[in-house]
Amino acid sequence: MRLHRPDAYRLLGVSPRAHAETIRERYLALSRIYHPDRAGGSTSATEAFQQISGAYKTLSDAAEREKHDRELGMRDPLRFAEDTAAERAVHVLDQAASNLRGRRRLPAAKTGRDLRVKVAVPFARALLGGELPVSVEYESHCDRCDGSGSERASDDPSCHVCDGHGQLRVGLRRESRQCAFCAGRGRVILRPCLDCGGEGRRKVQRTVQVAVPVRCRDGALLRVRGAGEHGQHGGKPGDLVADVRLGADPLLTLDGDDIVCALPLSLAEAVLGGSVDVPSLEGIERLRIPAPVSSGQELRVPGRGAPRGKGGRGDLRYRVEIDVPAATGSQVRAAVLALEDAVGAEGWRRRGAFRAAVARRREER
Ligand SMILES: [Zn+2]
Numbered sequence: 061m062r063l064h065r066p067d068a069y070r071l072l073g074v075s076p077r078a079h080a081e082t083i084r085e086r087y088l089a090l091s092r093i094y095h096p097d098r099a100g101g102s103t104s105a106t107e108a109f110q111q112i113s114g115a116y117k118t119l120s121d122a123a124e125r126e127k128h129d130r131e132l133g134m135r136d137p138l139r140f141a142e143d144t145a146a147e148r149a150v151h152v153l154d155q156a157a158s159n160l161r162g163r164r165r166l167p168a169a170k171t172g173r174d175l176r177v178k179v180a181v182p183f184a185r186a187l188l189g190g191e192l193p194v195s196v197e198y199e200s201h202c203d204r205c206d207g208s209g210s211e212r213a214s215d216d217p218s219c220h221v222c223d224g225h226g227q228l229r230v231g232l233r234r235e236s237r238q239c240a241f242c243a244g245r246g247r248v249i250l251r252p253c254l255d256c257g258g259e260g261r262r263k264v265q266r267t268v269q270v271a272v273p274v275r276c277r278d279g280a281l282l283r284v285r286g287a288g289e290h291g292q293h294g295g296k297p298g299d300l301v302a303d304v305r306l307g308a309d310p311l312l313t314l315d316g317d318d319i320v321c322a323l324p325l326s327l328a329e330a331v332l333g334g335s336v337d338v339p340s341l342e343g344i345e346r347l348r349i350p351a352p353v354s355s356g357q358e359l360r361v362p363g364r365g366a367p368r369g370k371g372g373r374g375d376l377r378y379r380v381e382i383d384v385p386a387a388t389g390s391q392v393r394a395a396v397l398a399l400e401d402a403v404g405a406e407g408w409r410r411r412g413a414f415r416a417a418v419a420r421r422r423e424e425r
């Protein structure tokens with residue numbers, strides 16, 4: 061919403077045809093409200109007073125007023141005619157009736173804005189679902205002033221520039237623009253709230269529990285009703301919309317409905333078996349290694365994979381990778397050669413089968 065800086069006539073709330081005396085009366089009436097000595101000297105009241113005084117200074121000087129009118133693009137010669145006694149009477153009556161302080165329109169209730177936040181959902185949580193605490197910073201209703209922005213809202217005058225609407229109709233098309241004099245509030249805050257400085261809203265941090273569905277996808281939008289920004293003037297709060305960014309897991313990957321984890325084992329573990337700590341979707345588990353296992357062999361834990369669409373869960377598969385020693389010192393070398401001897405040609409099952417297959421192929425050619 062663009063702001064509209066009111067011209068001098070609008071600032072004083074007088075017709076462009078107003079008589080100098082009408083303008084003066086209006087200025088004096090407004091001074092009684094906004095003069096820093098009366099309004100307590102707050103910045104907002106002082107600014108309002110300065111704007112009104114500036115407008116009066118312009119309109120009370122015939123040459124300045126003519127210049128101002130030319131800048132506004134007013135060419136109507138009637139404008140410079142002095143207004144009639146009847147018009148003046150209307151102005152004075154209108155002024156008395158509005159009483160400036162008494163008339164206040166309550167703006168319509170406005171639903172709070174939705175708050176959209178990017179949320180990193182950990183791998184396991186995205187698959188299993190559940191509550192995810194999300195910390196959000198948002199604008200909240202100020203409790204001290206109850207959202208009015210004013211220390212004493214009952215003392216604040218209704219804005220005479222926009223007649224309490226907060227909006228001005230401008231130009232030939234009568235477009236709606238926010239009134240700059242009251243910043244769209246419809247009233248002028250004489251003493252801004254000490255907590256929020258007149259905003260009526262404050263930034264606060266809050267933790268919201270977001271319900272993550274089972275098998276949540278990257279880019280999913282999760283809505284938490286009523287956890288968005290506060291409504292204004294009694295309006296309902298908006299929603300929190302969590303934009304899901306799926307986190308990767310350095311150890312676990314998804315394969316259909318199964319979860320796969322590479323499991324490096326030492327030669328001794330692979331040959332002799334034992335048990336090792338392994339990750340799962342739920343945390344850390346103890347996995348029993350049957351003896352012996354070979355590289356590429358999978359140890360399957362049924363029903364511990366990802367939830368399936370039609371109920372139940374896939375499997376959790378640990379894929380064995382036999383690790384080769386990084387150290388090749390003389391001791392390691394001697395031990396490996398001793399192992400080679402001890403196992404013998406027949407003892408290496410996969411290697412023996414592979415060599416036999418290659419030998420058969422050579423004979424067939
Ligand atoms: Zn406040």
Ligand SMILES: [Zn+2]
Pocket residue numbers: 219220221222223224225226227239240241242243244245246247
């Ligand atoms: Zn206004």
